[in-house]
Amino acid sequence: MAEESKNVFSEFIGDFMKREKADKLERYRHLNKFVKKGQILFTGSSLMEQFPIQEILLNHGMNLTIYNRGIGGYTIPEMLDAMNEQILDLEPSKIFINIGTNDISIPDETKEKLISDYRQVLTQIKEKLPETVVYLMAYYPVNETVAAKMPWPDADKAAILRRERLPEANAAVKALAEEFCYNYIDVNEGLTGPDGKTKEEFSIDGIHMWSDAYEVVFENMKKYL
Structure with missing residues (x-):
């Protein structure tokens, strides 16, 4: 019965996330009709979507226009299906990309597939936005100890898998940045x-981070903005 309940819960979460992702994509499709072209773009999955960049800019008194088109739960193949909404429609001058964290959490994901999928994203950007400056961001660290305290199934296993794969995944992203003459940061x-x-005080669930952590990230990245 416990295993059956776990499967039902997983199916419910999967269906919920699928609807959420579709809704966000549709909202972005409408928002993109009104964007100011040539601005800065943040794009990726939940770790980018949850970056409170507008509040941080206000707190720092910085007059920049930064659009955030992250979608929680997204993998690189999903981004490939949403290139217009997440990237191309905005015609940005700079793009900061953080995508692939969910991919490396899939047990049967290979480095070769991660590279192949990511390369397809970068190829489209290079072809359709040749003047855009692109920054590929290193993946954020995790904390499996915090993840183990979460009430949902196997949260710590997902965090452990990510932690094990982070060095190789970051090396792959860095190599892709060099291949495309983009920037790895x-x-x-x-x-x-x-x-x-x-740090535990920065970690919500072992994977995602509180706004305090994003202040640290912002201090490190503002020289690139």
Whole structure:
């Protein structure tokens, strides 16, 4: 019965997330009709969507226009299906990309598939937005200890898998940046403790981060904005 309940819960969450992602994509489709072209774009999955960039800009007194087109739960293949809404429609001058965290959490995901999928995203950007400056962001650290305290099934296993794959995944993204003459940036300094894990006070669930953590990230990345 416990396994059956776990499966039902997983199916419910999966259906809910699918609807949420579709709704966000449709909202972006409408919002993009009114964007000011040539501005800065943040795009990716939930770790980008949850970046409170507008409030941070206000707090720092910075007069920049930054659009956020992150979608929680997105993988790189999903981004490939949403290139217009997440990237191309905005015709940005700069793009900051953080995508692939969910991909490396899939047990049977391979480095080769991650690279192949990511390369397709970058190829479209290079072809359709040749003048745009692109920044590929290193993946954020995790904290499996915090994840283990979460009430949903296997939260710690997902965090552990991500932690194990982060070095190789970051190396792959860095190599892709070099291949396309784009920029690879690691803006994670200050997020981790001596153990290399996200500091507990920054971590919501072992994967996602509180706004305090994004202030640290912003301080590291504002020189690129």
